[in-house]
Amino acid sequence: MMQNVHLAPEADEDDLYSGYNDYNPTFDTEDLENDVAFQQAARTSHGRRPPVTAKIPGTSASRPLATGIGSKATLTSSMGRPMTGAIQDGVARPMTAVHAAGYTKAAMRGSSFDPLGQARGPAPPLEMKNSDSSEEKIRQLEKKVNELVEESCIANSCGDLKLALEKAKEAGRKERVLVRQREQIATAENINLDLTYSVLFNLAGQYAANEMYAEALNTYQVIVKNKMFSNGGRLKVNMGNIYLKQRNYSKAIKFYRMALDQIPSVHKEMRIKIMQNIGVAFIKTGQYVDAISSFEHIMSMSPNLKAGFNLILCYFAIGNGEQMKKAFQKLIAVPLEVDYDDKYISPNDDPHTNLLIEAIKNDSLRQIERERKSMAEEYIMTAAKLIAPVIETSFAVGYDWCVEVVKASHYVELANDLEINKATTYLRQQDFNQALETLKMFEKKDSRVKSAAATNLSFLYYLENELAQATNYADLAVNSDRYNPAALTNKGNTVFANGDYEKAAEFYKEALRNDSSCTEALYNLGLTYKKLNRIDEALDCFLKLHAILRNSAQVLHQIANIYEIMEDPNQAIEWLLQLISVVPTDPHVLSKLGKLYDNEGDKSQAFHYYYESYRYFPSNIEVIEWLGAYYIDTQFCEKAIEYFERAALILPTQVKWQLMVASCYRRSGNYQKALEKYKVIHRKFPENVECLRFLVRLCTDMGLKEVQEYMTKLKKVEKLKEIREQRIKSGRDGSARSRREGNAGGDSGGTKGERLSAKLKALPGTSEPYESSGSKEIDASYIDPLGPQAERPKTAARKRTEEDDFADEELGEDLLPE
Structure with a gap:
């Protein structure tokens, strides 16, 4: 390699970089594509042109010759120096590995070093991305x-x-x-x-x-x-x-x-x-x-x-059982991974610390901790209630074992809840004494537990109608925890039972201020307003309660009752219809609907609901009476018979229902049946005047020999009746039998009392005790009252004419037989 050479601004003409600007046509590559000899030599056996490569001196590596837009190909000489065939404006930039690269004579004379060529104008544009690729x-x-x-x-x-x-x-x-x-x-x-x-x-x-x-x-x-x-x-x-x-x-x-x-x-x-x-x-x-x-x-x-x-x-x-104990202990020992409330208590009065603690008291992490802790407590309580009756010889012993295990764990506060749960279990088993004893153990506990126990005790004594004890424990519960809504509700109940409705309302309101979702307090407050005749406020309470408890039958019934008190039957009917959708088999609600429709004059709807009520509860005398009267008004006396027979079966000591059965037979033209029924009534009630009169008339019309016998009995009974009336006038108390005879408003033939009204309200009841009867029992199963009618007996024309005369309303008492 050559040593680094530092050139002065005025270099010798024989410096190392001379000749770079000289143009040599040998290396002109513009016409290589048209050079046939070169193209033939460049072709491979596959007929493709190999990429033009140049060997780097000293290595075996090669690289493709790259060309750019607007530039000529640059070849490397045998000395490894680039030979540029493009001459642009300015001086070409030699590229070499020598440290002094970039210096030329021309550059030294008039231009500065510009390796990127920025002095010659903007760089060529980048290749645009082809969106269709x-x-x-x-x-x-x-x-x-x-x-x-x-x-x-x-x-x-x-x-x-x-x-x-x-x-x-x-x-x-x-x-x-x-x-x-x-x-x-x-x-x-x-x-x-x-x-x-x-x-x-x-x-x-x-x-x-x-x-x-x-x-x-x-x-x-x-x-x-x-x-x-x-x-x-x-x-x-x-x-x-x-x-x-x-x-x-x-x-x-x-x-x-x-x-x-x-x-x-x-x-x-x-x-x-x-x-x-x-x-x-x-x-x-x-x-x-x-x-x-x-x-x-x-x-x-x-x-x-x-x-x-x-x-x-x-x-x-x-x-x-033994494995249940071990599994319960394992459940208790599960690490909860929850921080306890110590970190949420400020150790000093530092306002910054207090603000920080207040900020994290109800953050998302704290909510997760509470949910996890609540889930753990629910699992432990449920498991204890499940295994307590079976792990030991008795339920109480098993519960005590669970309580001891819980006390030894970090769920200590659950022990008291388990004890209270033990008392409620005693209640479900109807063991009130044990429940009371268990709850009384909490009188010396801390305020929260004491208030919960006293609340339950107050409720128990209230159910047993021991208002004094209920009041004492209600006071104890309120004093232990003034913010306990259940305790305040029980206190209000005891005051309500004593008749102080204003004070009871105050306790219910306080319970609602402490817990607006206390539905018991809200319901009782509505009842209190009803007692105080503050109907609008009572209605407001029950409507609020209905928004919370959408399908509560009691709430719906109270709202309907209030609208009935307000004399708004349409609204009352609407709410009762909602109530029927919740309890479709309640006979009292069905009869109430029938009564409201009857008052409105809608007999068909009234009959429908009265009959549905009778179908579910066939022992309601008011419903039976209305149905019997309905069939008499619609001239279906045969249908009315089954209802009056049902009433006679329910109240066998009242003669009026049996007289109505006989009257229905007579009205339908079945005189033989009517005579037999009157005879049965006479055997049961031998001193009944109305029955003897009908017997005399029927026997006379039918030409029977017994007429004289019944006439004699009638005279005796009438004489006895006169004597009793005289005794009553003289100041003596009448006997029960005379009252029954006087109250037995029978079906007297030939008088206006023979025709029944729509509701039969003119017939008085009786206060005599229920007595068993030997009469034939009536099947209480469902029978369609609108089904086929009983076939009327065929009688002679003379008999029908006489009956028509007999049934005339204008027939007076003076025409009775002697």
Whole structure:
């Protein structure tokens, strides 16, 4: 190599860089393309021109000769120096490896060193990108596929599953077009496998989200079977999840196990989750022993709350009490990884620290901690309630064991909740004494627990109608925790029971101020306003409650009742119809609807709801009376008979219902049946005057010999009746029988009282006690009241004429037989 030479501005004419500006036509390459000899020598055996290369001295490497736009080819001399055939404005720039490169005589005389040629004008323009090239089209198509996959994922997250699936399908179609284009212009190695994987994986996920499980499984299978996807085997977990949703548990377990085999042991958390899925699938199939092995492995490797709780369930299913205890202890020992509230308490009065603590008290991390802690407490409480009755000889002993285990853990505060839960369990078992004893143990505890126990005690005594004790414990609960809405509600209940409605309303309002979602306080406040006759405020309370409890039958009934009090029957009917949609078989609501429609004059709707009420509860006397009167008004006396017979069966000591049955027989023209019924009534009520009068008349009209016997009995009974009336007038108390005779407003023939009103309200009731009757029982099963009518007996014309005269309203008492 030559040594570095430093030239002065005025160099000698024989310097090393002389001759560079001389033009040598030997190296002119402009006419090489037209030189036949050169072209023939340059051709290879394949008829192609090899790239013009120049050897670099001292190496075996060669490089192609590059040309640029607007320039001549530059060849290298045998000395390794470039020979430039292009002479532009200014001096050509020699390029060499010598350190003094860039200096020429001409340059030294009038120009400065310009290696990039900026002094000679702007650089030539860059080559424009060809948008029609295949590579550019492929790049644009890849970009479009990626955009479609992203849009599909966004639509899924927004809940638009149908749009997400459409986008995923479109991405799949475009990706297949992309693969075909790549295969046409390049080798298969240039195919973007990551893009193909993401498109197929997203498509399978969208199929599964749309519950198109067969298509999802097929798509997953395409990924799993392709050996080019190195991690595709892990997707067998997703296939197992689909089989689990389809309740094909054996296949789900198979795919979970195959996925578990393909996941390395370093991925510990993923393996634990798959094993947990296997355990759940075993529980679904009832293979509790296999499920236990899975959950035991999880609890030994990486314990968590769900696995611990499922392990307890499995041991409970096979009835192993000792293992239940061990599993409960493992559940208690699961690390919760939650910071306790000490860090949220300010150690000093530093305002900056206080602001910081206030900012993180309810941040997202704190909310996650609370949710995790709440879930742990729910699992532990549920497990304790489940295993307590079976791990020891009795429920109480088992619960005490659970309480002791909890006290020894970092869930100490749950012990008191378990004790209170023990008391509520006693209540469910109707063991009130044990419940009271358990709750009384909390009287010396801290304020929160004491208030909860006193609240339950107050509620118990209130149910037992011991208002004094209920008031004492309600006061204790309120004094222990003034912000306990349940305690304030119970206190209001005790005041309400004593009739002090204004004060009760104040307690209910205070409970609502502490907890606006306390529905019990809001409901009781509405009842209190009803008692105070503040109807608008009561309606406002129940409407607010309806917004919280949309399908509460009690709330709907109260709203309908308030509208009825406000004399708005249309609104009352609307709310009762909503109530019927919630409790369609409530007979009292149905009868109330019938009554409202009857008051509005809509007899057909009234009959429908009254009959529905009778169908569900055939022992309501008011409903039976209305239905019987309805059939009499519509001239279907045969239909009315079954309802009055039902009333006579329910109230066998009231004679009026049996007299109505006989009257219906007589009105329908069946005199023989009517006579037999009157005879039965006479045997049961021998001193009933109305029955004897009808017997006398029927026997007279039918020409029977018993007429004289009944006339004699009638005279005796009337005489006894006169004597009793005289005794009553003289100041003596009448007997129960005389009251019954006086109240038995029978169906007197020939009088205006014979025709029943629509509701039969003119017939008085009786206060006599219920007595069993030997009468024939009536079938209470459903019979359509609008079905075929009983065939009327055929009688002679003379008889019908006499009956018509007999039934005349103008027939007076003076025409009765002697």
